Amino acid sequence: MRSIVYTIFLIMCSIAVQAQKSIRVGAKHFNEGYILSEMIALILEDGGFTVERKFNLGGTVVSFEALRTSAIDIYPEYTGTIAAEILKQNRSVTAADLAPLLRDNWSLEISAPYGFNNTYALVVPQELADKAALKTISDLAQHSELRIGMSFEFLKREDGWDNLARHYGLRQQPTGLEHGLAYQAIHEKKIDVTDAYSTDGEIKRYELVVLKDDKVFFPEYQAVSFYTAALPVRAKALVHKLTGAITETEMQRMNSQALFEQRSHREIANEFLVSKGLIGSKDTASDSGIASILEKTWIHIQLTFMALLAAIVVAFPLGIVLYRYPALSKVVLYIAGILQTIPSIALLALLIPLAGIGTTPAVIALFLYALLPILRNTMIGLFTVDPPLKNVATAMGLTRMQRLRLVEIPLAMPMILAGIRTAAVINVGTATLAAFIGAGGLGEFIVTGLALNNTSLILKGAVPAALLAVILELVFEAIEWLLIPRHLRQKVL
Known part of the structure; x- marks a missing residue:
């Protein structure tokens, strides 16, 4: 009887220690990354874990290195990015194919997809699309005069501009821009074409047209949680609450709320999770005062x-x-x-x-x-x-x-x-x-x-x-x- 009590005591202590362990959640420095990382953090906090937010990480390379070296424990990523940019694999690799490769190479794991595909895309203003009859990426090859501005990361990614230009035979020389500023530039007619994420809130706001990827260059970019194998089992189970929980329309709406309604990422993430019944209601006071x-x-x-x-x-x-x-x-x-x-x-x-x-x-x-x-x-x-x-x-x-x-x-x-x-x-x-x-x-x-x-x-x-x-x-x-x-x-x- 004494041994049973002692065993139960050890189990309870283990659970308590696990709940108190700080989990470091990372986020890339773009709008959607902040929102998804806040969702992960809020779900973990709702489950009793202490969370340390490590946001604003500079792009895929920095975020992945931080995860690989255990500087962070988890961050949201996209299957297409993992396949092309991290694993250097064929862009047709599926989410199921990624798991054994990540585990064998770096002892890393991914969750099941959140439910939306945030693919890369090229966008142009509606007025220009109508005037120049631009419907597909192939159509750009006939308009060498177009001014193209691309986010710095997209310029040199494996699934970015260099390979895209070869794939479609594009001869334009793009200018590098910060992703958030590119939309302002295209809105002010300083550039004609830029790269976008299909769930960006600016697409609808600025009346932009997404050019069809008619030669199927871009892979699927299913949003997933990317984490170390050492992440506590219960934390992994909590994060899997996001499986299939977010649609492209919902993600685009949340991105718009952050951009045009000036709402905090934490507030947006909390409201969504509560509405879906994924966490209990909690106060999300602004941290910008x-x-x-x-x-x-x-x-x-x-x-x-x-x-x-x-x-x-x-x-x-x-x-x-x-x-x-x-x-x-x-x-x-x-x-x-x-x-x-x-x-x-x-x-x-x-x-x-x-x-x-x-x-x-x-x-x-x-x-x-x-x-x-x-x-x-x-x-x-x-x-x-x-x-x-x-x-x-x-x-x-x-x-x-x-x-x-x-x-x-x-x-x-x-x-x-x-x-x-x-x-x-x-x-x-x-x-x-x-x-x-x-x-x-x-x-x-x-x-x-x-x-x-x-x-x-x-x-x-x-x-x-x-x-x-x-x-x-x-x-x-x-x-x-x-x-x-x-x-x-x-x-x-």
Whole structure:
């Protein structure tokens, strides 16, 4: 009897621990991705799990790497994308065929489809379609004058523009655009054709025509949950509530609500799930008020200063060493310069396999970008100290270290502080991109605003970031005023 009670106790403890385990839900940075990820998160929370939202992940590559390296546990994906972009398989591969391939290659799994096919498509304005008799993608081959703008991800996907153009014999050279901004561009007649998802709410709003895929290039893009095999069994069962629960019409309506009714993704997802009886009713208070701005600003400050402090600790003494051994300076500065030229989003993506997503890779990237200005200014400041002053210090009997500590570093301090000041301002701006790897900060507003083509949301992140940069300038000006002698300060300023 005692053993039975003990066994029951262990089972209950196991269930309690499982319920308390935090499940990290990811989301790509586009409208539908946010809504579907909120549905997953809300279903898990309704089932008793603690959920950590890792939204705004930068496209398929970043999201998949985050899942593969266990930086997230689950996110919504599409079967066509998994087949063509991740597995590099023939586009006719079915959802059933994907399961063993994902399990054998990466110990990953997918759920049954949600019920709608969000295929890629090319769209044109209704007026243009009527005027140029555009009904199919093949018809584009007869109109080389058309201006085509494509989302950046679609340009280089396996199931994207390059292969589509070869498949249909299209000769146009498209321009890269953010997906949310492409609709605005086509509405303002700055472009004539763009890529779209068939459930996008903008298609009906802007009176666009979906060109028929008459040569059957695009596969089916059935929406599914994409997760690690280690996801708790009960969590998998909860997520399967979405199986067959969403139609294309319903998904398009929810996308429209986010875009044109300015409703939050969480509110939209909650309303849909409650109406379907998939979760119980719960409060979904908006998270876009002053408290949210302050919270994200604080995260932004933390990212900036952790990276800046690390860069100072490394670059300042390294600059002194290179000043003492100038033969090494060119090589080190060359390496630091190369790091500075790597595009921010590319560097963040490259760090995911090494450091996952979130704060760690963001701080590493910001640290690398802050190195060059601090290192270079430290060296320049020391090298440009007037030689007669060095000679006077030597004649006074100062040792090399004493001369460095008492004469050279104080005289070089204006230039050193200028480098730190530059690095700080660079970090404030670059830290907005940390949102693409789930690190949070003010970039979350900007990335979400771009996805929704919502200027007010973009400004909600951009304005505090700009103010933060201005405040930093004033802080460093005050530091220079306090630490640098007046005659040197006036020379620099």
